Amino acid sequence: MSEELGGKRCQTISPGNPIPRISAPIKVYHVHGSFDSCKKMIVTANDYYNFINIDTYFSRKLSTMLHENTLVIFGYKLGDLNLKAIINDYKNYSFENLLGSNIFFISRSKVNQYIKDYYHITYNIRVIDETNTNDFFRIVNSNIKIARDCSEKSIDNIKKVIFRTHLFVDDYLKVENSFYEILFSINAIGFSYDNKHTQKIIIDVIDKKISFTAESGAWSQYEILAKWLTYLLSIVNIRGTELEKSVLKAVKYSMNNMSRELKLGYSWHAYNVWKKRRTIVSSDNRNLIKNYLKKDIINSDIEELLDSF
Template sequence: MSDYFEIAYAAASDRLCLFTGTGFSKAVSGNSAPSWQGLLESVCALAPDPTTLKTALFPAGTHGVLALDEAAQVISIELVKSGKSIHDEIAAQIASLSVSGDNSAITSFLSTKSVKVVTTNYDKLLEELATPAACHSITPGLPIPRSQARVEVYHVHGSVDSPSNMVVTSDDYFRFINGESYFSRKLSTLLHENTVVILGYSLGDTNLKAILSSYKGFSRSHSISSNIFLISRSPITQHIKDYYAHCYGIRVLDNTEVHSFFQLLNLQMPEAERRLQGSVNDIRNVIFNSFEFTREYLRIETSFFEIVASIAAIGLSINDDRVVKMLGKVISTKIALTQENGAWNQYAHLARWLAYIASILELKGTSIESTYLAAALHSMTTMRSDYYVGYSWHAYSSWSNRWPNVIASNRGLIRTHIESQTSWPDALKVVRSA
């Protein structure tokens, strides 16, 4: 399944949360939004001795000795000497930003879809894109809206609407990280209950890493699939992808600009919306009313991905005994379909199904582990890396292409099982790669 279909399915079921950082604001403002360091450097000009201050904090050609929040604290102290507030000065600069360029893919999505947005940006650019009438902008220090809105934007670090409550200096960050606020609780809830897409954001923020680590502990104990995507405009190596997956349960979609992400997402929305209600009704009947998926339905490659997405849509864990029993039947039926005459496409489907589930769920210790490993062994011992009668070249291609996306711990688990159960060279070639 396309990762974009999974995200679109979450949007169609009102379970999508965007997490936006500076890169998002840069993208929608024609790159006029400043970086965090650039913003601090510009504020230095308002200090009594701006040249000395800027040189001390941001020496040319090297990194400063202080973290940016600490540099902001120093600037704040200097501005107070002139009767100025760093919060007010930053708010004044940010408030002048406006959207620019072709943002049609983003506005098309925001104009019709229900979505939650968590942002550490102070600006109101997303609200401008979504149109104020359809949007609640929720900011520390201001009343929480009681009515419903299709788009909800949570400014966890504050916004230009309330400068004094913006998280800027090290003192502000300390209070934010160590305080139990409505926004910290809300953020944790959104991570647990939604598919989260991180756009234009770095993992360097200490508070974000703490929340993501907390989420990962929750996801492991409930054996739910990884539901956080990081969209990166630059390529990211497999080692770094493995790090993100291991430490935070994040799947990385790299080489993707912000606008390209929304263009690809919009393409998937009509099909996701069409399938949503039928998939939810079907999974309820199978889980709660002892129905079974038909062989005709399971012959279709996308059926498995709909099943997994609909499990999350009705709030069940993949490790729920009823879900595991159902998935075991689904995989067993798919194996049976590979044994029919002329069913070569079924071998490729099975390989892609197994690679997909291993890319979103840490298998070790779950009750689906043994069923999965048996299916992987069947799939890998009926494939060949070249054309050969009786074996599936497409299954080999599917495993080979998707193997790097499998969670690192699952690669180790599958490799150990395959090596202990078969000497089939093409199976070993796949599991010993990446």
């Protein structure tokens, strides 16, 4: 795994071994221990009990890591007691501050949607199923340079917008990746989606995207709008926030302008986005959308899509 993570850039940490004083960009935490310190490996029922109930430097280190980094979990079952103990404290913090989920659980097998919903609601974990370790790192590594190149620029731009010295230009907002960069940058500089000013920025950006769909030949903007909405609704529960009314209105607009079949004046690609990505939308947001639209369903395509929510 160290080669896949970057060789010398990778550092492994486990109970029983000293915490390295020299830091590395990538850290792998072996929660149940490693063969390097067999006596500290978690194997028996008593080991599990001690891990959960005894405060150690390693457990505190993991807690700090959850608050400061994106965490990807491999090699554990979703029902693992240690896994639940580690993330239980962080979940309250992330929900209270409306933070997008920064914990990803990778499963090689398929995971039922109701189980994904449960872990998203209960622990703010996003489950990526039917993905093995090698494929995950291959995809991440193929995109890491692009992410690194745009991160600093994105953070600088969002600071200027948040402190109201600049506005996003149209050419930037027409590009699909701009929205993801904006959302990442909001959290990266220490703002949460619970902040009313950041919510206003998100609403303004979505409204701007809707205005782009009215331009001649702007069919790609309908598709991008659908991608933005499904992504936002997968990481933030909008109920009771400043986002709720505007985002639901945008969802209605997106769905009212899509079609399952090729039809003049309607976006077939936007329909496919909603159909393929509806399951990543959080269960609370799916219920919110269904209740909001059930009185204004304009065609059978939307009705069928909502029935599958």
